[in-house]
Amino acid sequence: GAVVSQHPSRVICKSGTSVKIECRSLDFQATTMFWYRQFPKQSLMLMATSNEGSKATYEQGVEKDKFLINHASLTLSTLTVTSAHPEDSSFYICSASSMDQPQHFGDGTRLSIL
């Protein structure tokens, strides 16, 4: 199946730090990328949807100034958690899709804010 790479896999940082997570579609051009968040023992929650070259569309309740999404190319999207606090600690997962591919997911980034 299609491969989506996410980096880093784990981040531990101090409160107030901004953290950038990269999501790459390795073997297909992703017209759309998605970002999810998953808290322990809960299901995935969609945060935002982005098309290449366009502004991201955020789900209700997700702060766009807190979670900056850039989708500058058909193979790369980034999520930046700005001024992260302990409550932002979570498992962040990206996915990528195209007209020919259903959503394929990365392996996630475990973010821990101290």
Place this chain on the structure above:
Amino acid sequence: DAKTTQPTSMDCAEGRAANLPCNHSTISGNEYVYWYRQIHSQGPQYIIHGLKNNETNEMASLIITEDRKSSTLILPHATLRDTAVYYCIVSSYRGSTLGRLYFGRGTQLTVWP
């Protein structure tokens, strides 16, 4: 998007077929049925999807009822590595912003030796 209903948990003996049901009684005509699974601490893995015809690939088979109000994912010969949470999701379109996936709680499938 239409919601789905799945059993919270199921067990299956290794080597036997695992049949995972999903109800999606409010599915719209242009909505696909997608199945994903998530093994602990990993990203979800795509399994299969379909619109109205039954589908089969190297991982599983998807049986959709004629009225499209329910479906069944079949793992023909379950192994211990198939232990995971399985999500049934309906979504309107893929490859565009319309193709959002909203995950429910899924079914925890446990395969035992």
